[in-house]
Amino acid sequence: MNYLTLIMAIPLLGAALIATLPQSKSLLAKQFALGTTLVAAIATIFMTTKFERSNTALQFVESYDWIKAFGIKYAVGVDGIALVLILMTALLTPIVVLAGWNESEGGRWSTKTFYILILVLQTMSFGVFAATDVFLFYVFFEAMLVPVYFLIGGYGSGERTAAAVKFLLYSLFGGLLMLASIIALYVLSGEQGGHTFDIGALSQLEMSSTTQNLLFLGFFIAFAIKAPLFPFHTWLPDAAKSATPGTSVLLLGVLDKVGTFGMIRYCLALFPDATKTFTPVIITLAVISILYGAFLAIGAKDIKRLIAYTSISHFGFITLGIFAMTTQAQSGATLYMFNHGFSTAALFLVAGWMISRRGSSTIADFGGLQRVTPVMAWSFFIAGMSSLALPGLSSFVSEFLVLVGTFTRYPVAAVLATFGIVLAALYILIPVQRALHGPTEPGNENLNDLNLREKIAIAPIIAVIVLLGFYPAPALNIINPAAAQVVSQMGFTDPAPTHGGK
């Protein structure tokens, strides 16, 4: 069964159906979009049940010639890491559609177009995680920019055009560096036994260390921009502030994961020696991201920018986990990607509801919401607790795995990163106090609490956050074999207990 092609086809099919609708039927377009994303989610869950967890080889593999002259194939397949990210995408998209039911209304274009863009983006997100042909990956990687560009520029708020362009320029810059590296790989493969873009074949190439370092950087910078990692992050707060909340969820929750996913799948697999060369620099950047993002979040006055900065801090943790090269950190990093999708979704969606009700995204304009809109306030609070990795919630498991796994190899980095948990308490509790506690500030007295649709949208996110906090095994069982394989392929084994040197 060609599961991966199937789940990629479902949203495209939905988009095509929506395209045939008359312009005036905007409610029908929404319902179609919700239905399509739900079908895609169910199909993905079904696919997940068919995944053999103990098998570390790529699964659901498909491969067809695409452009034969260049050896380009439509080749897909997933390991546990790619699978959980596809699952996350499939679960988040219907929630985003439902949560942002009226998001398309302030847009430059029609509601129809909005949902076509969302669905196309979903297909491409699946594709980018599933591709096993480097060229196919690149196509999805770049093509994703188009729907996001229009979603921000066409449906966002504030200086949406500027933010969209900034996002596009950053991404294109990175993408082009990556393209250069890809073409170089292609040329090299031609010299060593036949042109190909197959990732398995490319990972066997012989390269001088200079070549490997340069090509590594081409990929890494592209991914560091996408993730984003300090100092390539400045597009994110602008984009997140201007995008609609739903778009922000897809942007930070899904798209940015392509960066950290790409580091594992491409940087590590293709350039193991260069990875080792650059690891000290990358670990440094990751730790800086954790602390720097946290400080900027503390200083943020706009709630959407604040959430964007918290994500920069969180992506620092993920990157740290990827490059620490222990099974705990590697599994933790992937689990972190999954959990961050949900906790950021919760933060952005609830913040979006607060902002649309209040008509402002400035934190200082809120106050005392706990007594006006208790359900909304609680939802924000739980999302915040998840963001600060409270034990018992899902993000604690992943954050602690990253920290403990990093500590065994890079204790100093782990210690510095752990200071992030104190900063996290600050960047969450400051907006909580400002917006939810204190006396009810003027302008907040008559806000409505969440309606049924919004409650239905937030409930599954909170359920995932709580359940995976108590019982992370379902996710870890999928991730662990793949993560362990990544570490062992890089030639690392977990450091043994030292007994303090005795």
Place this chain on the structure above:
Amino acid sequence: MLVNNGLVYLIALPLFGSALLLLAGRRADKWGHLFATAMSAMSFVLGAVQFYEMLGRDAENRAVTQKLFTWISVGSFNVDAGLLLDQLSICFVLLITGVGTLIHIYSIAYMDHDKDRRRFFAYLNLFIAAMLLLVMGDSYLNLYVGWEGVGLASYLLIGFWNQKPAYATASKKAFIANRVGDMGLSFAIMIAFATMGTVSFKGVKEAAEGSSQGALTAIGLMLLLAATGKSAQFPLQAWLGDAMAGPTPVSALIHAATMVTAGVYLITRSNFIFDAAPTAQLLVVIVGAITLLFGAIIGTAKDDIKKALAASTMSQIGYMVLATGLGPVGYAFAIMHLLTHGFFKAGMFLGAGSVMHGTGDEVNMRKFGGIRHFMPITFATFGLGYLAILGVPPFAGFYSKDKIIETAFYSGGIKGILIGSIALFGAALTAFYMTRVMILTFAGTPRYDINNPPHESSFLMLLPMGILAIGSVASGFLLARGEALVHWLEPLFHAHEGHGPEILPPVVISLMALGVVIIGASFAWFKYGRGPIADTAPTNVSIFTRIARRDLLQDDFNESVFMRPGQALTRLLVKTDDVVVDGAVRGVASATLGSGAALRTSQTGFVRSYAALIVIGAIALIAAIWAVTL
């Protein structure tokens, strides 16, 4: 070790109560408080049954475990969701659920007028569940979940009336100070895993014997950091006074009897680390000694009855921490003082709550006076707690505190004399500030409108106060009789090692302790008991009094050393990010677009920038290929 599959219900019941009350919302307003109280009470009954069964087994078979499921398992990092109930944790289980249930009952009446009473009870149940997990987890990571869980419950309860900005700030301050401590726990767990390959109590205990001094000391110091945060010990003590913003039953349960003693539990539970790491152990003693004086000094200067009691709590926990630092002989006395303190301090806090209830939520003792005439039962129960904390024989504190002072003196050499004297001096200060509280509140003439006198509280409030008063009287005797608690806990600590030389006979130390208590109490009487009390605090006081009133400048220190530099750093980074990091990007972008200007004369819109970048990209691409094929 025996397996008992019923342990989880102790935690599950209050957790269920909390979730139900929160999810049901206003629908549960009518019965939520009763339901939560029932959950807590059932948990107590289950705990009592466990205790009874434990009594029936031999010493080596008393501990029981339950593995619920594999919680986190990656590579060699394996942590079960597992519970452990042994001689140490059962002491806490009974204290938490026993005092907890009494405080639930008290709160039914105390919070009667609050329209959010259901939410209050939901938080109380959440606290009980988290605190039980803290003491029943079988590994440091499970403990961590409970550890931050009680922090969350404490945050929610301190900020229960967070519509008042100061209260909201107080709750945030508590959470953040606790998180600094929690970081220590994180470090300890990481070091344990890196050096020993395990984080369970059992595993770490076994591995500790083969571990280096360096690793053990590091783990010990990090655990101590964790303990200072949760137990409000120096230097992370500053949040406790502000935590009195929470409703008084919360102060009694969380910020006196149970949660703040979690640090003592952590150190006691980790006895195998500290016994093998003398440097860390010495620091435990130092922290305890500093805090017991620090709290006592603050206690002498507070006019707010709750803040005076909070300072006293800090000081009393200082005694417990000091005792845990004295090695195998100290642990049992620390736990004994923890239990007796749980009774008398919770009782006094409830008494303070009763006085507040009777006076329209007044906390300033300068507005009290002569309350014993109007609230005789409150006076009686508070008075018994007072005698207990002073250590007057035969009340509870006499047995537990005397033992700590004695053990301090016997810990050997100059150190023994020094810390023994500090503990003795602390006892004098305790007698002074507690007598001051008694006089200002219950004695003297009324300093309020006599036509609208305070009224005695209702039965539901007096009942828990009465039961705790009985504990204040009898618990010390019961625990110390035949060294009952020492023998009970012995299998965990190897307490048979004994202590250093008895530089003075125990009876002399007891008499000295009694002597300083009499001196301290008399001094308070001379100062406050003879003349009228000003109903506003005198301002022409010495610099020392002023510093003590400002909590020995703890907030001034934190603000000038951490908060303001932190804020400045934040502002600097925000500015840097905009001007330098993003500025560099903007510079590159505009330069790029400028260079592409010649190429985009025929085009409009953003496609232009796309085109410009494609050109740049093409150049980069050619360069890369050239570099590779060269």
